[in-house]
Amino acid sequence: MKAIVLVSGGLDSALAAKIITKQNVDVVGINFLIPFRPIEKISSNFNLKKFFDNLGIEIKSVDIFAESLKMIENPKFGFGSNLNPCLDCHILMLKKAKELLGKNKASFVVTGEVLGQRPMSQHRQALKLVEKESGLEGLVLRPLSANLLDLTIPEEKGWVKRDELFDFSGRSRKPQIKLAQKLGIKDYLTPAGGCLLTDPGFCRRLKDLQENSKDMTFNLNDIELLKLGRHFRIGANDKLIVGRNEEENNKLLKLAKDRDYVFEPQDVTGPIAIGRGKFNSSDLFGLASQIVARYCDVKSGEAVKLNLSQKDSSGQFRQIISSAINNNFLENLRIN
DSSP: OEEEEEOOSBHHHHHHHHHHHTTTOEEEEEEEEOTTSOGGGSOTTOOHHHHHHTTTOEEEEEEOHHHHHHHTTSOTTOOOSSSOOHHHHHHHHHHHHHHHHHHTTOOEEEOOOOBTSSTTTSSHHHHHHHHHHHTOTTOEEOTTTGGGSOOOHHHHTTSSOGGGSOOOBSSOOHHHHHHHHHHTOOSOBOOOOSOGGGOHHHHHHHHHHHHTOTTOOOOHHHHHHHTSSEEEEEETTEEEEEOSSHHHHHHHHHHOOTTOEEEEEESSOOOOEEEEEOOOSHHHHHHHHHHHHHTSSOOTTOOEEEEEEETTSTTOEEEEEEOOOOHHHHHHHBOO
16 A cells, blocks of 8 residues: 655654554655745755655655646635635645646555644644545545544555554644654754745735736746845836845845846945846836945945846946935835
């Protein structure tokens, strides 16, 4: 017997996978790649494949970036307190898991969900709903809370033993930590603060992107850009992103696309900034330059020299001399 286990690197999914392997079920771990994970809170030293290799579990990564972006346009079950379509997201992942059952010669799906751990997506009615909507009724096994939930097909058919499953519930992680110690699971990811779609600041940026992309043509690059820097709307079709530190400056340069404008301070310490949009008016370049100057390390009122280039301009640039923008005006332009 074989099962697909949805894994993230967190403790719950690792426990679920290990519990099932101890019942002599072959498993393949599926890690869905989505664009709304809070990557800045995840250790850069963590290696998902190595972590599950140590547990004796094969891992496959599956890209669902495009489906995730489409999902947030108009989720069937709506949003939570921000732009988090939790139910639709869970349904999407289970639908994709169902598609993968045949390809992996697997019979059912395992998740690390814990009853009552997340208020919107892990209460009893929500768990039943996502199963029904995904077409996996009775085929989703949640080992950590199985003894509090309805009997599943894998249990009915004897593929797994119910008395070797658990009855965890609620937000406390003490039972999972204790079980991890018993099973020898360590070096797992600590909780990273949840999906970015629950973060008010990120959601303000995303709403702005949606409102100014009427044809919804934004892509993964646009989403990754939302995770960095300070964002300013300086025109209906124009946005400026200003780095906060050297690491963000480097990331912004990597994310810059052809036709993006790059602002770089000269002879002073200051941020890299990316201008994305049409920038049809020279006034917009002046306004953007004043914003960049505001974050340069100079005395109040002192002018700053900036190099302005376009990503595909073969190294050509022009210089702009600018002073810092008024703080009150600046706040009117800030997206968050």
